[in-house]
Amino acid sequence: MNNEILMASILEQTNNTAVCSVDQYDMLNVNIQANQLIDLVESLKNKQGFIYLTDICAAHYPERVGSEFEVIYHLHNLVENQRVRLKVGLSESEINVPTLTGLFAGANWMERETFDFYGVNFVGHPDLRRILNMDDMDYHPLRKQYALEDETRTDKNDTFFGR
């Protein structure tokens, strides 16, 4: 199964609303809406053999008004050795995406990590808590507006180097 066949079937599945493109590294990128995700992934898993969820992560694009956040899924068909990348754009006010924990047990912590870093709300996740940071942290640190550095460090307040 090559990318063209897969692309055709994804377009059929989503009534031509998905935006597909094959990048120069031979990876099929599929941009879809959040409400299409579950149906598409289910059919990819059960009909097209994408049984392996490689990864879930997110990215923050503050300048893209209306879809500031993007959740990125990598799926892998282990039999045909084909990968596909699904992207779901989300706006900052409506940062909800359905959970994949019903389809892949491994999605649990990947989604918790994404929630921890970006505050993406995975609707239906059984246990959506912070995973890496402390529970009482009050922001999502990988969003672009937050500083990387620790505010308490005192030995690096040199005006020319460092801060």
Place this chain on the structure above:
Amino acid sequence: MSELTIKSTGQMISTETIDGDIATLNLGPTHPATHGIFQNILKVDGERILSAEPTIGYIHRAFEKLAERRPYNQITPITDRLNYCSSPINNIGWHMTVEKLAGIEVPKRVDYMRVIVMELARIADHLVCNSVIGVDTGALTGFTYMFQEREKIYELYEEICGARLTTNLGRIGGFERDFNDIFHAKLNAFLKEFPANFDEFDRLLTRNRIFMDRVIGAGPITAERAVEYSFSGPNLRAAGLDYDVRVMNPYSSYQDFDFSIPVGKDGDTYDRFVVRQEEIRQSLSIIRQALDKMPAGDFHANVPEFYLPPKEEVYRSMESLIYHFKIVMGETTIPAGEVYHSVEGANGELGYYLVSDGGRTPYRLHFRRPCFIYYQAYPEMIVDSVLSDAILTMSSMNVIAGELDA
């Protein structure tokens, strides 16, 4: 036979009780048996585990945020600290990701050199894991033997890059220097002496009745569940699925080598141990093949905008000085785009998802850390087993805190 149910939180719990006297046990985060800082709140009935709730993040160091502030070549030291038992694989995986993004072709010799270093790292990593399984069953001897061998691998790293553990090995486009004569001499000595010492370790444990009774059946997982949980690496292969990135998506000329992928059957601690033992042997064979077939040529690609010029050139020629300055200050231009590249790390598919906007630093870099992904199956694997098996399961899964928490 007890029944396993899945609670609403997705957590596995066992419903069988012996006398209803249930205790809560806090295992970790600093516990001598956990080899790293993992916390598990266990509900135990006597010694039997009814449920486990892992807490992680105790050494979360914000690698991904840090990577968004650093030029590409300065990210290599961060990758060192992911799975610090096999840093060179992480380094080289990162270099290959950037090379893929920038479209850099490296000479065949670099590929072969990388294969040698990566397989050495794989051996070093598996040695830690397997000797620690021995320690957890009470067999400390193998550990002391194998750490002597690991020192030899460290010495080999030192010849290539000067460091022992966090290697920062290689450069984008190849290696900083060619393998020298001392390296070759030490590597040949290692290849000659190691198999005998390794066999001794193997004889101590692999067919040892006490060891076998102890580890067979401890912490099993089926292949179906392992795939559900996105397992990879030796843990997935021990469950019986032969997924190996080196074969599936060959990188760095792995297709040139003849090696086999050992698989297990039951996915228990013994299978994981034996699979790693066999992988060490396969890695040795790959190193030998790479040494035999080592092509002549340059030890780095001809990419002056990424690869630092030799120091004496920097002092003499204007172009080299400019390139040196640009690379050191992180002002090299890199194409915009996004790329996913994965290598077979010592404990699974180590992926790099890199988004570049053409700036001096990655716009977004996500590490697919195999540990993080398969450790979530841990509660399921230990429920209904005894506490001592839970410790064994953890050490045989080779959960590395640095990689787990990133």
Place this chain on the structure above:
Amino acid sequence: MVNIVESPEGVEGQGFFATSLDKVIGLARANSIWPLPFATSCCGIEFMATMGANYDLARFGSERLAFTPRQTDLLMVMGTISKKMAPVLKQVYDQMAEPKWVLSVGACACSGGIFDTYSVLQGIDKVIPVDVYVPGCPPRPEQIIEGLMKIQELAKNESLRRRDTDEYAKMLESYNIEQAK
């Protein structure tokens, strides 16, 4: 030839040896330090190498790794301590009995190292007092051993009354640690 530790200064004669009590106690303490390895990350692997046959920490009387804080003399902090981990570290230090020493191994434990990030504690001396710092990322086993020898030096020469002084109590107070009586 096994290198036995040198005897302290004293008066020696036929069948007797006289020296001051604190020297004897210092000698005993320095050569039977039980470390508590608080290994969190990369430096922990180097510590395993230090414990291994090639470097062998046991040569310094420290082969008895005790994982229970109550029975240890030396807290060896190796690796990054995140803010999530800091209370745990402090509690472990709290549980140790006096006299106790702290060896901070590696750049992360000493100062946060390269991880100047929101989640990492910028040096363990923000939460507990440290006696000896070992730099390096990670330090070589030789360096860790040298750090331990520095601790031995401190233990050997420490006045028996040091831990009863007001100065010591004030120092602990500045870390909000209640002194065990």
